[in-house]
Every structure is written in C-alpha cells, then in structure tokens.
C-alpha cells in the first residue's frame with residue numbers, strides 16, 4: 001500500500017502510475033488509463049499534457065479500419081528517452097547508450113590487457129564520450145554492473161577483484177555527471193533483469209567466471225538484505241585434499257578450486273587451450289573438470305534443499321566456454337542427489353548475455369515500473 005501524504009506526492013504517484021501503464025501497455029488510450037486507475041478524466045488529461053510537454057510521452061495513431069478514425073493513443077517517446085549501461089569487469093569496460101526499445105545507439109569499449117589503467121578514470125572518460133551523443137536531459141539514468149562486492153544503496157565498492165576500486169564510492173564519483181546512477185554487483189544485475197522471464201518464485205543464478213558469485217530470488221524477490229549475500233564462491237568445500245588459502249582469509253573456498261583463475265592455475269593452461277583440450281577429451285583436463293563439477297554440486301545440493309529452490313541458472317565465461325556437456329554433468333549430479341519431496345525442477349544456462357543492454361534496461365525498469373520503492 002502506498003502512503004501518499006501530500007498533494008505533491010499524490011501528483012507524483014499519479015503521474016508515475018500513468019507512465020507505468022503507457023510503458024507496460026506500449027500503446028494505450030486515455031480512456032483505458034481511466035478504466036485501469038481511479039483517477040478522474042481531468043487529472044489524466046492534465047498529467048498526460050505535462051508528460052507530452054516534457055517529451056517523455058508521444059501521441060500515436062493506431063490504424064483500425066473497421067472502426068474508422070480512433071482517438072490518439074499514448075506511447076513512450078522513444079526518440080526522446082534513453083539510458084546508459086556500463087559493464088565493469090576484469091576483462092573490459094563497456095559503455096553503451098540505448099533507447100527504450102533496447103536498440104543500442106552508440107558504445108565505447110576499453111579492453112583491459114597488460115596495462116590495467118585507472119578503472120575509474122576510464123569509466124568516467126567512456127561515459128563522457130557516450131553522454132555527448134545524447135541530450136543529457138533525456139538520459140533517464142546510468143545502470144552499472146561491477147564484478148565484486150558492492151553496497152548498491154550507498155554506491156560503495158567493498159571488494160572488487162583486480163579492478164582497484166576497493167573503497168571507492170561510485171555514486172559519489174559520478175555525481176558530477178548530473179544523471180541518476182544505479183549500481184549493482186554483476187550477478188545481482190543479471191538476476192534483477194531476468195526474474196520476470198523465469199516465472200518462478202525460488203531460484204538461484206550462479207556465475208562461473210574468473211570468480212564465482214550468485215544471486216538468490218526467494219518468494220519472487222531478489223534477496224538483497226546484506227551486501228555479501230550470494231557469495232557462493234566462499235562456501236567451504238570439505239572434500240578438498242589440500243585446501244588452498246583464499247583471499248577472504250579462509251581456506252578451501254569453492255573459488256580456490258572452481259573459478260577460471262583456479263582451473264588455469266591447476267592445469268597450467270590459459271582458458272582457451274584448456275577448453276580445447278577438454279573438448280578433445282584429454283583425460284587430465286577431464287579429471288580436473290569432474291572435480292570442479294563435484295565441488296560446485298556439493299554445496300549446491302544443500303542450498304537447493306535448504307531453500308527448496310525450483311531452478312538453478314548458470315552463467316559466466318566458464319559455462320560459455322565448456323558448453324552443454326559440463327552443465328549436463330552438473331544437472332545429472334543434482335538429479336541424482338536431490339530428495340524426492342524437493343520442488344527442484346531443472347537447471348538452465350544463460351549464455352552470452354549482453355550485459356550493457358541489461359544494465360540500460362534495468363534503468364528503464366526502475367524508472368517506469370519500480371518507482372514505488374523510491375516514494
């Protein structure tokens with residue numbers, strides 16, 4: 001229930017509600033808005049007029065031959081609204097400007113090779129370049145995905161692997177741009193932009209990459225009560241013969257055995273050659289991956305049972321590279337180990353995700369559909 005305590009708030013609430021309907025219905029008539037809300041026709045006329053003047057909304061004609069000429073419908077003004085997505089990962093920094101239909105208008109990428117450079121300066125530079133392509137007033141926001149442990153509310157990066165951003169407050173650093181910024185850990189950003197598609201209430205998204213992270217959707221919402229929730233890479237694996245020291249201070253964490261970094265160390269090969277040998281059936285590499293699957297499955301079975309998860313979704317570069325066979329072996333392991341009264345249904349793969357498109361899409365989602373959280 002929304003508590004509206006002043007005429008101003010009431011107006012913002014009504015305006016946002018109209019925008020939400022126009023965004024989710026694509027094309028809608030004023031009369032339909034009146035039917036779907038309890039606002040008076042006069043209120044709707046006035047607020048729509050404001051939205052038209054602001055350029056957020058436009059009038060469109062919908063052809064209907066049988067009924068002759070229809071009144072003008074309303075839709076989001078695609079030419080006047082855009083958002084920016086930013087991916088900050090160990091490999092690259094990618095910034096793109098998107099319209100409300102998800103089409104990319106311009107992008108800039110910085111590949112991080114030997115010379116790591118100052119990540120924050122690069123992000124600022126790429127953002128400034130991309131922003132210069134649009135009327136700043138029309139950019140609804142910037143959505144940023146960062147590999148690491150992030151406090152999304154304050155914008156503070158607690159721990160970022162090899163990015164040199166520990167202790168940096170991204171929201172404060174980007175304040176000078178004058179555009180709202182939404183920041184999330186990479187896995188949470190994926191989960192936030194994905195759960196509408198899963199149509200399930202309880203599931204876990206796991207990213208297997210140079211590090212390992214996870215996001216949990218429980219009772220239909222992303223679990224975000226703590227900044228380190230979903231640190232699947234730091235669950236302890238007890239069946240490891242010689243537990244290795246982890247950066248978190250403990251020994252024998254999953255990430256010390258099953259991350260790309262760990263597999264590269266163990267095999268003495270970079271990912272590309274490692275994957276080649278795995279696919280050609282090399283027995284040493286096959287054995288390493290069998291161990292990796294087992295280490296992932298041991299804690300995963302317990303989490304599925306404890307939270308009664310319906311689905312597990314895997315994503316990340318290790319999943320993209322090793323392909324279906326690797327994921328099938330994990331799926332079979334779960335099927336063999338799960339108890340008979342569990343709600344667990346299946347395992348899915350999320351391959352080759354366009355992260356900046358997701359981030360830009362999250363800005364639209366937050367602006368048009370998630371506004372009640374900010375009232």
Ligand SMILES: [Zn+2]
Pocket residue numbers: 233234246247248249250253255
């Ligand atoms: Zn650890």
